[in-house]
Amino acid sequence: MVAAEDESDSTHLIRTVIAALNSQSIPDRPSIEQTIQWVDRHQQQKRKNVSSHGLNRRTIWRVLISTAALAVTLLCALTFSASSQNAFAQVLAQIKRAENVRFTVESTGGAMPKFVASATARSPDVLRIDFDSPDGVTTNITNYKTNELVSYQAKADSAKVDSIPHNSIGFDIVRQLRKLDVDPQLIPDEENNIEGSDLYSFAEGAATGRLWVDQSSKLPIRVETKLPDEVGGGTLIFRDFNWNVEAPDSLFEMPQGRTVTRSNMLAEPTEEELVSAFMLRNAFTQKPYPEDFLVGEDVGLRLGRIAYALGKTREENSRIQAATLGDHFAEIGLSPAEFRDADAVQRRIDYLCMKLDQWESTIRRAGKWVGGGVLPGEPKLLCWWRDAGGIRVLTADLTIQDAEQPPSEE
Amino acid sequence: MEHIRKAIEDHGDAVWQTAFRLLSNEEDALDCYQQTFLEALQIDPKTVRSWRAMLSRIVTARSIDRLRQRYRDRRQVSNNNCEAFVFDSPGQRLLNAELIAEVQSALTELPNQQAEAFCLRHLEQLTHKEIAEQLEIDPGHVRVLIHRATLGIRELIEPDDTTAKTTKTKPKGD
Numbered sequence: 001m002v003a004a005e006d007e008s009d010s011t012h013l014i015r016t017v018i019a020a021l022n023s024q025s026i027p028d029r030p031s032i033e034q035t036i037q038w039v040d041r042h043q044q045q046k047r048k049n050v051s052s053h054g055l056n057r058r059t060i061w062r063v064l065i066s067t068a069a070l071a072v073t074l075l076c077a078l079t080f081s082a083s084s085q086n087a088f089a090q091v092l093a094q095i096k097r098a099e100n101v102r103f104t105v106e107s108t109g110g111a112m113p114k115f116v117a118s119a120t121a122r123s124p125d126v127l128r129i130d131f132d133s134p135d136g137v138t139t140n141i142t143n144y145k146t147n148e149l150v151s152y153q154a155k156a157d158s159a160k161v162d163s164i165p166h167n168s169i170g171f172d173i174v175r176q177l178r179k180l181d182v183d184p185q186l187i188p189d190e191e192n193n194i195e196g197s198d199l200y201s202f203a204e205g206a207a208t209g210r211l212w213v214d215q216s217s218k219l220p221i222r223v224e225t226k227l228p229d230e231v232g233g234g235t236l237i238f239r240d241f242n243w244n245v246e247a248p249d250s251l252f253e254m255p256q257g258r259t260v261t262r263s264n265m266l267a268e269p270t271e272e273e274l275v276s277a278f279m280l281r282n283a284f285t286q287k288p289y290p291e292d293f294l295v296g297e298d299v300g301l302r303l304g305r306i307a308y309a310l311g312k313t314r315e316e317n318s319r320i321q322a323a324t325l326g327d328h329f330a331e332i333g334l335s336p337a338e339f340r341d342a343d344a345v346q347r348r349i350d351y352l353c354m355k356l357d358q359w360e361s362t363i364r365r366a367g368k369w370v371g372g373g374v375l376p377g378e379p380k381l382l383c384w385w386r387d388a389g390g391i392r393v394l395t396a397d398l399t400i401q402d403a404e405q406p407p408s409e410e
Numbered sequence: 411m412e413h414i415r416k417a418i419e420d421h422g423d424a425v426w427q428t429a430f431r432l433l434s435n436e437e438d439a440l441d442c443y444q445q446t447f448l449e450a451l452q453i454d455p456k457t458v459r460s461w462r463a464m465l466s467r468i469v470t471a472r473s474i475d476r477l478r479q480r481y482r483d484r485r486q487v488s489n490n491n492c493e494a495f496v497f498d499s500p501g502q503r504l505l506n507a508e509l510i511a512e513v514q515s516a517l518t519e520l521p522n523q524q525a526e527a528f529c530l531r532h533l534e535q536l537t538h539k540e541i542a543e544q545l546e547i548d549p550g551h552v553r554v555l556i557h558r559a560t561l562g563i564r565e566l567i568e569p570d571d572t573t574a575k576t577t578k579t580k581p582k583g584d
Contacts, residue, residue: 013567017513020510021431021513021533024434024510026426029422029443030426030440035422038444039451042444
């Protein structure tokens, strides 16, 4: 009897629940053509991202920033665990003596897609990395002296040159290791699974890593760095090191005859660009800022959604953008001529979305977003961050000022 | 692409309705709707026995993922969502809106397979056999999952109902 009542209650509950869910008024769905276009566009974009850069720009940015942060972490961790200095001093000396080093980089997924790529470093100045992609080999050459990243596909006749942040590290593990000037702590042999090597480990907060050194040559043979979960996690494995190889200068130069496009997409984002990104958002909506406006890895994509409705065609979006940004185009960094060009407007929007992504990582690492619920135009705090000059504060009237100390969150 | 076009033509409506009914938010529904067809594109069409069942499984799974993210992030269901509900009286409308929010929250508390099996059976009206094929489990296990999901939802949305389980505990796993 109790079981029957129970069954009856459950049936009633299910009916009630399903009736409630079904009672919602469902808006029109996107048309079949729109859906096909999205799927097609996504496929094209996916191919384009892989083929033109090896990794897309958002991923590259995360690599530049997160591994740079990891390098600092590694340095700090090692500073505090200097217990076998003489042994590791020899390793560092050998690393610094090496001119050209060939190695393999493997990503296990997480913050980055899974890939295996071959790299040659002429540390500390330049790194070449070749990614295998469905469209053939894509080469990235990072020049740390000029702070430029050159990307080109073997089959294509074009190349892209991106400015990159000063002091970025990327995949150059040799450059990272060269910066060490103290010893890590040696891990006992029973935990080391590579014969003839010494194993060192490091850990700081969420970031961890391991480094194997060949006992006879005193050179690294394998490095594993685990990226912190807050940047998406995953492990980068550097292996198959070939120290002191011959590498002609041409290996680190872009082949002649390519059409070059220059971009600041990966460059350090400026405060003006941060303000422009907020102005872009505010041109489309004057609602209070959401709690998560500048939180999470997809802030740029979310801004992009505000400025480009996925449920509308490209032409409709262009019309809306033209109408909405008519009084604001200069604020978001467009010239009158650019504003008349729908493609240029969309490119600028994409650019500011990318910059907002970059600012999110800056604020996540060195500050805080507190602007949830604040209305645009109010003289209230949105976020703050530390830079080389001290603490900077952005308020909702879109002014940026210095502050003596991190503001209270009230 | 031709098979995806056909899938969109034949099942686009159903996919959209499932996403919106589970999420009550047009933007989230749009994301899951798109993601469903993008995922479907990666699947070899020769291996698909039932497009309807397969798309139902994908959109349900992605919608539950999205719900989990929403509740994990402690994001509030947008006030705008109330506009999506059409009821006779304001009181009834409010009650249903609350119930929907509770059900959505409860689904995020259930183990994944339970939540998916419950939605596929009761929202999508798939047979136990179809669900078993999609989740790659035994049909008998499907019944168990749905039963546990139902009990779990009862516990989670009727914590004060003395005829139901009285403690609001995490539902039993698989």
